Amino acid sequence: MFEQFLSTILKAEFLFSVIRITAPILFAALGAVVAEKAGVVNIGLEGIMMISALFGVLFSYWTQSWLIGVLGALVIGVLLSLMMGFFAFKLKTDIILAGIAVNMLGAGGTIFLLYMFTGMRGNTGALVTPNTLIPVVNIPLIKDIPILGEVLSGHSVLTYVAFLFVWLLWAVLYKTSIGLDIRAVGENPDAAGSVGISVERIKYIAIAISGALAGLGGAFMSMYYSQGWNSGMVAGRGFIALAAQAMGRGEPLGTMLSSLLFGLAQALRTKVSGLQGVSSYLVSVIPYVVTVIGLVIYAASTMQKVKKHHTKAQKGA
């Protein structure tokens, strides 16, 4: 059985699926990264993904263009996160509550919206046609390399975008002035305010970017991964993304690595549950166990960091 297992996961096909499964988690996790950098906890990622996923399908169906579908999902993500921002920054509700509200909207509201717009219940299978799905790309040259080509080529456009965004987000955060402002606001809002940076504006920008990323994650789910929208589709990815952000220490690259770890865990689950003699219940627990283990490791290392920081603070402050 073990050999059977090894031979499955050592295939190019398996690594391909890891990347595929990682992409939506990565989008949302990067969203968590920007928000967190500005000192905003975006706990509404899950809900934003759900709602954007639905609108991605709807927009692409109405316009028969996958691109407009994706952009529509992104815009919806931005609007939802701005709404969260409005509740949190303007009306001074707790941002966590605003996030929970968005998540509830994502869970219940989507079914209602779907029914309102299309008269369908629970899923959108019938709306999907090939030109409303995100196309896949075969990368010239790379696609001909054995194994590597099979792993890296043939993903959806958005998959590549996700990994490109790791670098892009890093550049925005560490190379641009808006990134500098975001980091300053997240770390010491009073200091940022005292030099004339509008703390509220920066927080809005950060949460909007966060929403845009989660929106793309949602579009990926419904317009590529599941090929249609259904109510159980996002399945906690928004929360796993938060864990990935935390485990990745809030940095884009680290977050990518931890997202890949979660992607790997999910892919394993799918593979292992296909094997004979393995309890499918036990297997379905894998991603969550990995999450918990990851968070424990993270917590332990943060404790270390906090201790160090304390002595540092005493030395410096």
Place this chain on the structure above:
Amino acid sequence: MEQEDFVVQMKGISKVYPNGIAANQHVDFFVRKGEIHALMGENGAGKSTLMKILFGLEEPTDGEIIVNGEQVHLTSPSVAISKGIGMVHQHFMLVPSLTVAENIVLGMAPKKSGIIVDYKKAVEITEENAKRFNLLVDPNAKVMDIPVGMKQKVEILKALVRGARILILDEPTAVLTTQETGELFKELVSLKEQGFTIVFISHKLNEIKQITDRLTIMRNGKSMGVYETAGISEAEISRLMVGRDVVLSVQKEKSKPEGSVLKVRDLEYTNKWNKKVLDGVSFSVRRGEILGIAGVEGNGQRELVEMLFSLNVPDAGTATVNGENILQTEQRAIREKGVSLVPEDRMVYGIAGPATIEENVISDRYSKKQFNKGALFNVKGIHSESDHLIADYRILCKSRKQQVKMLSGGNIQKVVVARELSSKPKLIIADQPTRGIDVGATEFIRAKIVELSRAGAAVLLVSADLNEVIELSDSLIVMYGGKIVAYFDDTSQLDDMVMGEYMLGLKHQTDEEIRRVCYE
């Protein structure tokens, strides 16, 4: 005096905070061009508030502000900055993980191709201004790694780089050593000579006398008038601030020390930069006596206190309180042995800012029987305890339910002191206990420390204020380079000059003389 002479005219300023506190009431504040003007007053008198208004951080409820002859509405710091006003705040406004250069250009970062931060340029700007104003800083160091004195310079540079011609310094010297203060004063005087106007807040009367031209005194949110510094004595200033005569020297009867409470032996510690910051430190503190630690900051005092409260782990050595080990244990266990700590950094270790005064003062004792009724808190008991402490320690606040971070700097310190001195401690570790505290409250806290020690507590006092250690301590050790270099069993005959030589490492007692502080 003609109108044009004033760069800043604040007329009839009132400020009522949303919680109903009237921090400023019809305050007039006029600053002449090119002067160093002191703003003085007790903790909570409204100094920071008035200056926050001038910097656009708080909106006045009433009154008008004229800057350079023009009526202005300072609705945000950016407006104030554009009018040439810069402020160095009472508590640092820096982003620790960013570099010095990044902090200096924050909010106005130089850019190339539109959005990319031109970091090289930022470093250039920093270096150029550092040179021009003779405020030397390391542009590439992260702010969290630099010493306090440099942080202060970064703050001043931050204001100057933004084109400030009027500089507000809110208690800039509270965290500085004597040397650093001296350096800062030289810089301020040179800025003044270049035509800058400086508003200077401090509780230290000698500093005020030393560098300011005029001073405005505030009490209870009102202005008590403007005076030429040369024409007013320190005693008069105190009287105007507090409304009564202040005893500036400590009155205490001779100590009758018995048996050691704290025993520290051969403590060693090498920090992560491989510097030996504690090098065979041994001493004891006895019941009924105040042992002072003098020394220039950065000679191991801070690390020593850290070790004694298990905030850090030494490489070798022992420390015991009444025979029981206190190294590497939980803070709670240390407190249960009767140790209390007034930490140097009140904002990090002293308080929980968003929590109320009440929560802060009972945070070390809420599990005691008298504050509990079965599984629930004895709310009445807690209320009366906190009201008691607020009254006893004259914490200026609206109610016990006020958030501590809303208090004035000195009143925050009083919250810490109230908690730490009221827990019937057997050993008090007081690290800069009167930092940022006005003369009246300083007098009170010193008297309290003396009272507790005479009632049998052992006190270990660390202070960068040489006057304070000499006056308050019964006996005294000097630290230099991580070592104890001198022990004086009687402080009444000490003079600053001799102390200075030990503090700067020019003199050194013999090992036998130093060993006497172990009382063995």
